[in-house]
Amino acid sequence: MPNLENSPELEAAIAAGFDARDRANMGPTIEYFAALLEANPGNAAVLYELAGAYDTAGQEGTAEKYYLEAFDAGLSGDRHRRALLQYGSTLRNLGRFEESLTVFADARQQYPESDSLRVFQIISLHAAGRPNAALAEALSLIADRVDSAEMKRYEAAVHGNAEYLASLDE
Numbered sequence: 681m682p683n684l685e686n687s688p689e690l691e692a693a694i695a696a697g698f699d700a701r702d703r704a705n706m707g708p709t710i711e712y713f714a715a716l717l718e719a720n721p722g723n724a725a726v727l728y729e730l731a732g733a734y735d736t737a738g739q740e741g742t743a744e745k746y747y748l749e750a751f752d753a754g755l756s757g758d759r760h761r762r763a764l765l766q767y768g769s770t771l772r773n774l775g776r777f778e779e780s781l782t783v784f785a786d787a788r789q790q791y792p793e794s795d796s797l798r799v800f801q802i803i804s805l806h807a808a809g810r811p812n813a814a815l816a817e818a819l820s821l822i823a824d825r826v827d828s829a830e831m832k833r834y835e836a837a838v839h840g841n842a843e844y845l846a847s848l849d850e
Contacts, residue, residue, distance in 0.1 A: 686725055694729055706737035724753035728763050740770045761791045765800050777808035795825060805849075816846035 686694070693716060701709040713730040720726050731746030747767040755763055768783035784801035791797055798821050805814035823831065823838040831838075 686723070690720060690723070690725075694725055698729060701733065701736070703736055706733055709733045710737060722749075722753050724750050724755040725759055727753055728755055728759050731763070732766055735766055735770055740773045743770050744774070761787065761794055761797070764790070765794075765797055768797075768804060769800055772804045772807050777804060780804040781808060795821065810849040812845045812848040816842040816844075816849075819845070 697709060697712045697716060700712070710730070710733045713726060713733050717723065717726045717730055727746050727750035731743045731750060734740075734746060735743035744767070747763055747770065750763055751760075751767075764783060764787035768780045768787065771777075771780035771783060781801070781804050784797060784804055787797050788794070788801065798817060802814045802817045802821070805811075805817060819838050819842040823835045823842070
């Protein structure tokens with residue numbers, strides 16, 4: 681199995697490229713990560729960052745290719761979780777709602793405590809024409825994560841309403 685650890689220098693270069701990005705003009709960031717990939721062929725982290733740069737630039741079709749390559753290259757840890765979220769969103773933006781929802785369902789199995797995955801799954805549910813399921817998941821997230829005495833009192837009721845709403849889209 682290949683060593684998937686990056687050198688501190690490569691991690692610093694990745695961080696520098698990300699920190700320098702301008703969301704309104706992603707061309708330089710794409711060029712930066714493309715050059716970094718050329719210097720580090722097949723590196724999962726660099727592939728992921730290049731995918732994200734294309735994604736941010738609105739070039740989802742190209743981003744998809746690099747996300748898949750990053751997964752194949754063994755992307756792991758927090759980058760893997762973030763890549764799954766971004767890839768699921770890319771599929772949603774491409775109008776491939778069911779594929780997006782499958783990615784989010786699989787990702788949530790792997791990272792059950794990830795609130796960001798839940799939030800972006802909600803967005804995909806809504807985009808897929810399942811507003812009741814989206815609201816149900818949002819209510820469940822609120823019931824699970826809002827830690828107040830008032831919410832704890834109504835947690836079971838909120839979950840019950842969420843189950844009912846989810847059943848409306850089945």
